[in-house]
Amino acid sequence: MSWLFQFAGGQDLLSLLMSLLWFIFMLLFLIYPTFSQKIQLSYMLRDVEKKLLKLKYFRDEVRKRTINHLNKYSDGNIEVDKGVDRLLGSVVIEPIDRDPYGIMYKLEHIVNTWEETFENEVRALCPKADEKTVKTLTNLVEVARGLDYIYRIIRHYYLLGKKTANIYTVLQVQMILPQVMEIANAYRQSSYAFAQGQPIGDGVGVLAVAKLIDGMEKKTYEIAKDTVVQETFWNGRKILVLRAKGPGGAVGKPGEGVKKLIEAEGDKVKAVITIDAGLKLEGEESGKIIEGIGAAIGGIGVERYKIEEISKAKGIPLYAFVIYESIAEAITPMRENIAKAAEKVVEKVKRLILEKIDDGATVIVAGIGNTVGIGMT
């Protein structure tokens, strides 16, 4: 026993036990080199698990809100919850891109079919809803579907990382989770906005063009699905305002609309101006207006492709106005500085028209974005 006490520096029993414990601990790290990694993994998994639970809470809350809201427009014989669950799990398969020839039109065809099917499914679930409400309810289900997808993806990587004890899988999920949580919370807030029919930040482009021709005498007609044109004259110039039909939640087909308008107007069109919300970088001010060249339009690219294709063929210049906002601001109820930017951009568009468009010529002004809560002028 004396040699053991010598090991502890000839001290008492407590010091001996402490030294032994310390020795075993050191040995553990030597024999089992990934021990520290295991501890780190368990900490990371716990962090991801906490956020995943929060995501689940958001997902369930949005799903419940969607079902409750759809139930208002349904009748007793329809099982809304089962219908919503079916829509949440539905998928869109992108066209094969190994042969990229004509891919934009293939993509357009798939997206159009998807949108139509989705809308018809919602319409069937809510027979009491009018057309405007069906559009907003479709957006609401899309938000619930988006949040459900985010939750399932994060859960997949969490479980995969846990099962394989792969620290690198878990590390990647943990790294992107703060941004994912921000987006998920924005989705949650946007479900509330869509349920109530409140304008969202993305609608600022539509709001701007509506303000541009507010109070002017105009002719309104539908040019593509959910897309309207408002023809007016201002300072000797013909202005063709293109936007999605509101106040239901729709984005319309601005690309298709611009294409048809240019085909109908011929060489009279001297410019296409697009106004849209754009993602700002961290540190930039929300509601800041940026002027540029090109087609300011997001989405999968089909609509932008169409505008670029026709304008290139006809040699029409493209001018763009982008209103900066964050991803969260784009899908949540509109903020004051973004709404105020819509008024400022109107002045900039008017100045551009006077500078670039000659008397008697035609200009297309397209307001891009979701029209939820924004009516027609």
Add this chain to the structure above:
Amino acid sequence: MIPGKEAEKIPTPLTHMKCLKCGTVNSRPFKEGDYVFKEVEEKCPKCGHDKMRIIGIYVKEEKEKKKVKLF
């Protein structure tokens, strides 16, 4: 797990209306069915006219405490 108080907070926008007679702008909390450019039958607080037009629906910005920003 129940998320924190901050996540619970859902911003309620204000509906801003303009009187069609005297042009007075008034606001109230958003009500379901409101949309921008809708004409509503509500009394103007100034002239008493019963028709107003919604000119904006947005969330009022909270005044941030002045911080010295480096960037």
